[in-house]
Amino acid sequence: MPHDQESPLARLRRGHEELVLGLLRTHGPLSRGELGRLTGLSRTTLYDIVAVLVDSGAVVAAPPAGTERRRGRPVETLSLHPGAGQAIGIDFARRAVHVAAVNVAHEVIGSASAPHTEGLGWQERVDLAGRLVGGLAGGTLRLGALSGVGVGVVGPVNGAAATPPGGSPARDDGAPLRHGDLSVLLRKRFGVPVLLDNNTRLAALAEATWGAAAGVQDVLYLRLSHGVGGGLVVGGALHRGAHGLSGEFGHITAEPGGRRCSCGKDGCLETVASIGAVLDAHPGSDDLGAFLAALPGDPGARRVLAEAGARVGTVLAAVCNAIGPDVTVLGGELADAGPALFAPVERALSAHLMPVSRPRIDLRPASLGEAGGALGAIALVLHESPLLTRYPAPDPVEGT
């Protein structure tokens, strides 16, 4: 993670800044003296940090009304600047750009989306994202306090490394875009650090921050869409895994010796529980909307979902026995089927979980929809500080 590349003292400094912001979040306006007592930081260190935060626009210093003067100088109190944008999230989906922003109090102050043709050039997509961000908060968003831009992309992500072949969206010339190149384009545009990750994994972080599992520490998120993927939040933070290859639930073997998967092996969950797999298994359906609409009166369609749900629940049980999530979130368009999908998933989940774990099943539908990637990209920026989750927790971590 990015902070791993920082020097210990740079991390310490960032930690002190986050500590000050965190205390202003939880205590409201404070004087420098009060901040000194609460943080234990030296006067020099504290004044230095406050000056940087004030310059950036993240913090405002003001003499409170009716303060008695000491030696003619009013006692300044420091507070968060509600209009200052602290983090922006951008989700570069296949055929659309989604953006969102939060202020220094970690309140979402706006989000926007724009569709585009598949394969649009990256410069154009970055320009589109820039225009969407410019329009947030009625165009009044101040970016002076911006601490970072979070970015979601399609396909595997391993830090700033290039993606495995076929894993990433296409460049104008059709070659896979190196995530480093995209980060450079965005850094040029916004002038702050860029954090990038897989957008499905970011949707998991978003559900654990603002969504169906808000404030939950350990979350398993499974997305049933044209592809099947997901993400893990462990201890409130996104879990990437070695080489960025975690959350590949869609490629756990669900049917030994089954159909060949796009990943190259056989019988993956994706071959039995993706939108395409479900429609293939129900002759006459070539559109998910129609399939879902027909469910109530179509036992065949319900059987297809029951079969897919059983496979999903069996795979989820294996993962739950391994990692013991507090909450499991089911998202993607197939989850719109509701009970027709959730009931068989829960039956199989229960059958394959250790009996002692069964009473603790907490399966929830995702709640953030298409905004999840951009919101998760913001959460990624908010989680970047090694101390952000250690000190009085900011709203997103508490999920309030």
Place this chain on the structure above:
Amino acid sequence: MPHDQESPLARLRRGHEELVLGLLRTHGPLSRGELGRLTGLSRTTLYDIVAVLVDSGAVVAAPPAGTERRRGRPVETLSLHPGAGQAIGIDFARRAVHVAAVNVAHEVIGSASAPHTEGLGWQERVDLAGRLVGGLAGGTLRLGALSGVGVGVVGPVNGAAATPPGGSPARDDGAPLRHGDLSVLLRKRFGVPVLLDNNTRLAALAEATWGAAAGVQDVLYLRLSHGVGGGLVVGGALHRGAHGLSGEFGHITAEPGGRRCSCGKDGCLETVASIGAVLDAHPGSDDLGAFLAALPGDPGARRVLAEAGARVGTVLAAVCNAIGPDVTVLGGELADAGPALFAPVERALSAHLMPVSRPRIDLRPASLGEAGGALGAIALVLHESPLLTRYPAPDPVEGT
């Protein structure tokens, strides 16, 4: 985790103490002035913390030879006390007690074991542990700097809560011991906080700290013994999961509709890959030692291990696709079979991993043996500080 129960400011104070210890670990002897500059802490805060560390015996203050005097006072330098024990680990196995201790530099300064009859009373087992600890470091171990005692027990552990029925070792009266009761006995004996967890999970943390995966951030540890269990280390820290129910790899369904497992469900990995299951599958073997000795000349025994290994690899692949560990460690007595087990495990692992992940398989035999639980209990104490892994890392985290 314990630090979650601390107030933010108590955590902050502990963090400052760990920061000072961490800097002394990485920089060697430092003056108070140098510590002040490196930490950014106020003189008051720093002197206060140093005083506590010196009183505890963790840190010694001494005027370096040949320092020029300023206003008649020598410049004291502070350094870690190499003889001070910082943490003790105790593993209460079914029929033995294992103990180990590390000094404030996080070097293992001794370990010891003593067998006992199954079902020995807890007071007797705690007394036995006390005697073993007393004999460590030739009886010269100073406990003044002791920051905690880590404890490993058999069965599920959920923080300080009581264990599920049958999950924990027996009391004198045969009733399951409440982990809280054991913690009280140990706190009375050692006078410091007691951290307790499942000893197999602690063995996972130990392998990731001092063992086969030393210094590796994300580790999957599977133990094939009379039972089948394991543990996950995520981001260098032990992953407990909701209700302490993570790492239950032995109860992932490996054979749908298979044999009834002790956990109450059918076809668990434990029913096909435990010592008992392997011996059952090989008529004429009722002792693992003999079974392993016979392997070279016994194709039937190798077939049994190949079958068990295939199940193990299939389950491991599902977990690896989900969490993407850097390293997978295989321990327990069955792992002593070597290639006869590891080869089939790797074949199945490769067959069921995403092709992009296959070149990254890193399967290693465990290296700590029966000391793993006690060493992991120490690592648990060292990991307790929320900042210990954030600042200049102590040896165990780096695995050096």
